[in-house]
Each structure stands twice: as structure tokens, then as C-alpha cells.
Amino acid sequence: MREFMDISKALSDENRVRVMMVLQDRELCVCQLIEVLGLAPSTVSKHMSILRQARLVEARKAGRWIHYRRNDSEADEHIAEALAWLDESLQGDRQVIVDRKRLKSILKMDPETLCCRQASRVKAN
Amino acid sequence: MREFMDISKALSDENRVRVMMVLQDRELCVCQLIEVLGLAPSTVSKHMSILRQARLVEARKAGRWIHYRRNDSEADEHIAEALAWLDESLQGDRQVIVDRKRLKSILKMDPETLCCRQASRVKAN
DNA sequence: TCCTTAATTCGCCATATAGCGAATTATAAC
DNA sequence: GTTATAATTCGCTATATGGCGAATTAAGGA
Numbered sequence: 092m093r094e095f096m097d098i099s100k101a102l103s104d105e106n107r108v109r110v111m112m113v114l115q116d117r118e119l120c121v122c123q124l125i126e127v128l129g130l131a132p133s134t135v136s137k138h139m140s141i142l143r144q145a146r147l148v149e150a151r152k153a154g155r156w157i158h159y160r161r162n163d164s165e166a167d168e169h170i171a172e173a174l175a176w177l178d179e180s181l182q183g184d185r186q187v188i189v190d191r192k193r194l195k196s197i198l199k200m201d202p203e204t205l206c207c208r209q210a211s212r213v214k215a216n
Numbered sequence: 217m218r219e220f221m222d223i224s225k226a227l228s229d230e231n232r233v234r235v236m237m238v239l240q241d242r243e244l245c246v247c248q249l250i251e252v253l254g255l256a257p258s259t260v261s262k263h264m265s266i267l268r269q270a271r272l273v274e275a276r277k278a279g280r281w282i283h284y285r286r287n288d289s290e291a292d293e294h295i296a297e298a299l300a301w302l303d304e305s306l307q308g309d310r311q312v313i314v315d316r317k318r319l320k321s322i323l324k325m326d327p328e329t330l331c332c333r334q335a336s337r338v339k340a341n
Numbered sequence: 342t343c344c345t346t347a348a349t350t351c352g353c354c355a356t357a358t359a360g361c362g363a364a365t366t367a368t369a370a371c
Numbered sequence: 372g373t374t375a376t377a378a379t380t381c382g383c384t385a386t387a388t389g390g391c392g393a394a395t396t397a398a399g400g401a
């Protein structure tokens with residue numbers, strides 16, 4: 092029950108759902124998620140800890156950055172089933188489309204002006 | 217998004233999840249659900265309206281009684297997927313087992329002392 | 342009609358949650 | 372070491388949510 096409630100509570104907030112949907116294609120660091128959601132860093136951080144607690148996402152530390160990605164592990168059947176429900180339910184959702192567009196422009200933004208400058212540096216190396 | 221959030225919020229409360237699980241096998245009226253959960257009638261009624269709003273359950277009126285059952289309609293794919301996730305996640309869950317036992321004893325209880333006296337009268341007819 | 346009873350609605354309270362800004366931590370650059 | 376920056380933690384506030392009891396509604400039975 093605890094496991095199920097952790098997941099369902101994690102998915103009961105729209106902003107956390109938006110995070111899960113922009114993480115569908117690729118991993119993102121917190122500062123990128125902040126830009127997509129338009130929320131304060133502390134708020135996004137809290138959301139990510141809740142998603143992580145529910146094991147819906149995993150974190151990968153790289154220098155100062157922490158990259159979050161979906162937990163796509165086949166071992167977690169309940170997670171996989173929840174994600175399948177999530178993805179099918181929000182197929183073509185307006186908010187999801189808007190967020191993905193927003194993400195695209197964020198990824199294209201001038202690295203000097205954007206928070207995640209390292210992204211370009213890593214790419215440059 | 218609205219539809220998804222309605223469902224995920226409905227499933228983000230443990231007592232509502234317990235309701236969904238005791239409704240797995242059979243439909244029940246509110247007074248039976250009150251006995252299983254051990255909550256006030258007004259509270260249970262509110263929970264049922266939230267589950268109904270999310271289309272996770274359907275209501276059938278019979279005299280003074282309102283029988284709730286799961287929405288098992290094949291047409292609602294998102295509901296079906298959520299229910300599949302719910303059932304698999306809570307397979308063998310301790311709380312669910314306790315609630316089902318409790319339900320069994322409630323169904324066996326003396327109809328005179330139990331709230332749902334009509335249940336036996338209907339059966340007697 | 343009047344009473345009983347299943348269920349809901351309403352009003353209220355306590356707790357949980359989401360949000361922010363400030364302070365803190367951790368890591369890399371200078 | 373010092374500074375800068377990504378991220379988290381902490382303290383706080385506003386709102387949302389779950390709970391109850393009382394009042395209300397709806398439907399049978401006396």
C-alpha cells in the first residue's frame with residue numbers, strides 16, 4: 092500500500108505530472124525543469140524529491156548538476172504500469188505539447204544566458 | 217490533463233483506494249462501505265462523489281439505497297489502465313485483505329442490527 | 342400524513358501540501 | 372582560498388483536503 096500511495100500521491104500534482112512528461116524523451120537537470128515549469132528552484136527540488144521517493148525518477152549526479160530521468164527499469168513492474176497509464180492518458184495533451192515546445196526553445200537558448208551553461212560546454216568537449 | 221488529474225487525485229487517498237479494492241468483486245451500498253472503512257457517512261459520501269467524478273465508479277440507485285460499483289467499461293481505456301495498475305500493485309496487500317475479511321463478516325451480520333436491512337429483505341423476496 | 346432511514350450537503354476544524362525566499366551545501370572555476 | 376553556481380534544506384504562508392456532526396433531501400413503511 093505504501094508503495095502504491097507514494098506513486099499515486101506523486102502523480103496527483105499537475106506540475107509533477109508535467110515533469111514526468113517532459114522527461115519522457117530525455118533526461119533533464121533541475122535548472123531546465125525550473126525553466127519549463129516556471130517555478131522557484133526550491134519548489135522544483137521538492138517536487139523532484141517526491142518523484143524520486145516514489146521511484147518514478149532516478150537521479151544522476153554530474154559535477155554540480157543533477158540529471159533526472161524516468162525510472163524505466165523493467166524490474167519495477169508497478170512503476171512501468173503507472174507510466175504506461177500516464178503516457179496513454181496524456182497522449183496529445185495540450186499542456187504536454189506546450190511544455191515540450193517550451194523545452195525545445197530552452198535547449199536552443201544561448202548557453203551564456205541560460206542557467207545550465209555546462210550543457211554546452213560538455214557538448215563542446 | 218483534467219481527466220488524468222481527476223483520476224490520480226481520486227487514487228491519492230488511501231481510504232478511496234480501499235474502497236476501490238473492496239469494490240473489486242461486487243457492488244456495495246454506502247452503508248456497507250461506511251462499516252468497512254469505519255468512517256462517518258458524510259466522509260464516505262464525499263469520497264464516493266470524488267471517485268464518481270473521476271469515473272472510477274458508477275452509481276445505481278435502488279430505492280433508498282445507492283449501490284456503487286467499479287466502472288469496468290471497456291470504452292474508458294484510461295480508467296481500465298488505471299484499474300489494472302491499481303489491482304496489480306495491491307495484489308496481496310495486507311490492508312486489502314483485512315478489508316475484505318471485514319466485508320465478509322459485515323455481509324454475514326444480523327440484518328436487524330446492520331444498517332443495510334434491505335439487503336436481506338431483497339434477498340428474502 | 343408522519344416516521345424512519347440511506348445518503349448527501351453544509352459548516353466547521355485540523356492537518357497536509359504547494360509555493361516562495363533565504364540560508365545552506367556541494368562542486369567547479371578562478 | 373575565494374568566488375560562482377546548481378541544488379537542496381529550512382522557515383514560513385496560503386490553500387487544499389479529509390474528517391466529523393448537524394441539517395437536509397429522498398424514498399419507503401406505518
